[in-house]
Amino acid sequence: MVKSLPPRSEISIEETWNLESLMASPEAFDATLEEIDQETAAYAEKFQGQITDAQSALEALEAYLTIAEKLVAPGTYVSLSYSTDQTDTKAQMRAGKYSAFSAKIGSRLAFVTSELLELPEDTLKQAMSESKEFEGYLKKLLRKKPHQLHPAAEKALASYSSVFQAPYELYNTTKMVDMDFPDFEAGGKSHPLSYVSFEGDWEAETDTELRRAAFKAFSDKLRDYQHTTAKTYDMQLQTEKTTADLRGYEDIFEYLLFNQEVDRTLYDRQIDLIQTELAPHMRKYARLLQKAHGLDKMTFADLKISLDPEYDPEITVEESKQYINDALGIMGTDYLNMVERSYDERWIDFAQNKGKSTGAFCASPYGDHPYILISWTGRMNEVFVLAHELGHAGHFYHANREQNLFNARPSLYFIEAPSTMNEMLVANHLLKNSEDPKFKRWVISSIVARTYYHNFVTHLLEASYQREVYKKIDAGENVNAGVLNELKRGVLEEFWGDDVEVTEGAELTWMRQPHYYMGLYPYTYSAGLTISTQVSKRILAEGQPAVDGWIGVLNAGGTKTPVELSKMAGVDITTEQPLRDTIAYIGELIDELERLTEEIEQQN
Template identity: 70%
Template sequence: MTVKLRSEVNVEETWNLKDLFETEEAFNQAIKNLTEAVDQFVEKHKGKITDAVSAIHALKDYEKIYEMVIPAGTYASLSLSTDQTNDEAQMRASKFDSTAAKVFSKVSFLNSELSELPAETIEEAMNESAEFKNYLEKLLLFKPHQLHPEVEKTLAAFQSSFDAPYGLYNTTKLVDMNFGEFEVNGKMYPLSYNIFEGSLEADPDAEVRRAAYKAFYDKLKDYQHTTAKTYDAHLQTEKTTSDLRGFDNIFESLLFDQQVDRELYNRQIDLIMSELAPHMRKYAKLLQKVHGLDKMTFADLKIPLDPTFEPKITVEESRKYMQDGLQIMGEDYINMVNRSFDERWIDFAQNKGKSTGAFCSSPYGVHPYILISWSGSMDDVFVLAHELGHAGHFYNAHKNQNVFNSRPSLYFIEAPSTMNEMLMANHLLKNSDDPRFKRWVISAIIARTYYHNFVTHLLEAAYQRKVYERIDAGESVNAGILNTYKRSVLEEFWGEDVEIQEGAELTWMRQPHYYMGLYPYTYSAGLTISTQVSQRILKEGQPAVNAWLEVLQAGGTKTPVELSKMAGVDITTEQPLRDTIAFIGSLIEQLETLTNEIEVGSN
């Protein structure tokens, strides 16, 4: 068995990018049209934004340009994400990046001229055109950090260069790294990023799992210095930008667009590191006991609690899970779910060069696209529910908001996605009293929903904070420093209950999130919100669902605090987080109780 090439996968397992552009010629024409529209925009508005009326006219024309950029950028990005080895896709993405840099450099005068207007003029424009109120409010907040127009133009022109480290990271990871095969007891197993993360990392056979772990991390080790240098280049760009714009520190700079303060950021990391760790160590010991392991190692943390009960789930069977688990969200939402299958919004295939993990891209004016590498496990069902949560969010937001108002703060972005995982779990638990089935569902919630979002991404965040503190102090990082930071975070969280064996320190190489600012901690922030709202839905039913749908439709018109309050959660206090950690603890206690029941029943 070998990893398939993209050309060898079934087209029905792939997404249909023709909804973006029917042909390559259409894409090239769109790039040409965009370039011409920008030149016309510059001629029409540059140096002429002097009052509220001219500001509104310029924003209306800019809105049209922004709506032209999105499908072209999405097409270039998505076609590359399914096969990073494809020369044509690489060149297309580069062409778009170059065009986008020129576009945003040319139109950078817009924010510069708007920022130079008196505050009362901007307020007048906000009053006369509610659709741009949100855009202008953010502009006013950013005004102290706005640089000279020529500097802004130059920075925008260099954007594709600033984004280069992320592209280099993906090329190293998905093109240059060849994992080959590994052998266990005379049998050869193929290995790749997607195969390791999709199945081998959780293989019930300890010999296979640990051998896969060693082979995987041995290959990562070969590329640690290049990857570290790439990451440092990205960090230095962020630090320089933060200093240029006059932020007090890099954290303030990166949290600015998230519309939250550092207290919320630190609280999320500190409380989970200290108070969730004992619960998760208990879960690790339960895994060790059930599987009869000689010791619990980092390589064993992803194994299912009851692998013999794990059904293999086909793509079509997953649709039924989505329909049943998410039906509480209403007919329109389920229609969106069905369309995602029928109209090929989802890329299920496993192939060489495909991006790892899963994501949802939601281009304004089209429909969402979901990338996942389907292996047929229950984990995949929760991952798909998660990504459909993103899709449902922007499906609702795009229908109710303009392109400037549809996207909320990054802090809130993972709440709708993790909400779907909770709804799926609630549905499954409600429909069976069988102890083994209940244990399977609860263990899936812990192993997928909470481990992934409250452990994996949170440990990324704790490590990332150490990195940024170093960068903020004017220093750099290399592979040795990053390895030390990552190992220290893993050892602090797992204590003596889990052996952090050689290779685990290289886990920092696996995630692209470090190239997306302070993103990792937002997973636990979003899941804190969705855990509380899902409990409210269990108690109140339809009124709570209706409130949640209103939150989705609000898009980015409110801050994370305001959106959470709409859903009945006050994130200005630590109570929702403490309640969520306690809820996770109660689930692990249920797993212990159910395991004892099952063991007694089988004797």
């Protein structure tokens, strides 16, 4: 039974993460900002106007790296504190204070990049040859040279950084603070509703009347805020378009893909191939769900239900440890030690409470350990969610240890490969340990419904919609709620065809996703899962050599491009073959679900 969410103050400390290694107290946070303020002022006094040759460039970068490392802890502390309870006034004010402080420091230090890029290219190349530590940083900096503005303009833009972040913060405030969901009626009873309970429970509720009533109530509340949310999103889009034009990019897509270090062909291929070639497989899956549940029709509100609800057992946090350890054991003792510590040292926030961010994420601050946010409902599929976030944790546990701060983070295009890899390892482990057709069907349906549906369908349809939005913005247009609703409904109807009725309210799904405030992020989920699907097959076939190769990829962090990292892992993403193979694999899984269902029905 879904219950109303308690305030954060009533949550047991064992369910929460421990942020003390980041910042011992709010007072320590204030003291840290004061220290950084003084240190950056002294840095500017020493280096501004003095970066004139390779030696002074490297000296300035060495001290700059130290400051950048010190900024990590307070920034992460305010973000994580706020994410667990966005109704907390003190956390709100602290986040606002840091945002303004960060803008001030960014403006003060903007001269570093400007002065480096004013040096002759030969001087920068000399610095690169003399310092392996900063070679990667300077190489990426040189790529940006054509898009660098006058130093005064760069300083001014840095001063406005907190303003540029405002749409995302406004979106979260609307979603997590102002939006209050009333109870809804179904089956003659009243039921509580919230963002967390809808996405964690009601979407997967097996009682059709309850599930569809929850969807309607949820959508009705979203609709009340559609115009404010659309205006907030348009502010974000116009800022991105202005920045792209100001910096001389060909279009907004080139600007947003630039830091991902991939070209437009990889982006478009990921969307186009999945839209056309995965759709028939997923429509077959939708028909299978409809038949299994005896539904009068298949609607958008029914797509998250389990194929076999009886095989969706509840699981405690403590019980999840064994599944995670057994599945990820192939990654080695060092990796498993990281997993063990994440439970024992409270790196994970499991609580469900009012004001907590929806979904799940992993933050991996340099110089500290990773932190994972999840709202644990006790459903077995959350083992996959936790494994996913531990994949991010394991990635940066390795990369942060092996690389400096400037080299640790890879392109956004690759960021979801290590996370989805862990989901594949969980699935492979579970499949390997049972021949029971009902259990096998449950595992495969979990792979399809959780791993592939979430990453290949949900996020890909977001990406397809997002591309249409950006096309309008690139053409000099604005968007409002009506335009966004129409675009979202069009993408959903194209993908699902006549097999799924796109329920009224489904068009408002664009309001639920914070990824739209993070550039071209949604498509990278399917990109990462394409890579991890192929690597997980290698691990199954080759064992330890493939694992060792994958650990090497994690260690490399951001020192290589997505294409180079993928090749290290044995996958060539410059061709469409890995994506076609992955789509074919999803089709095979759905065919196997049909076969197992027939076998089970014959036995009964």
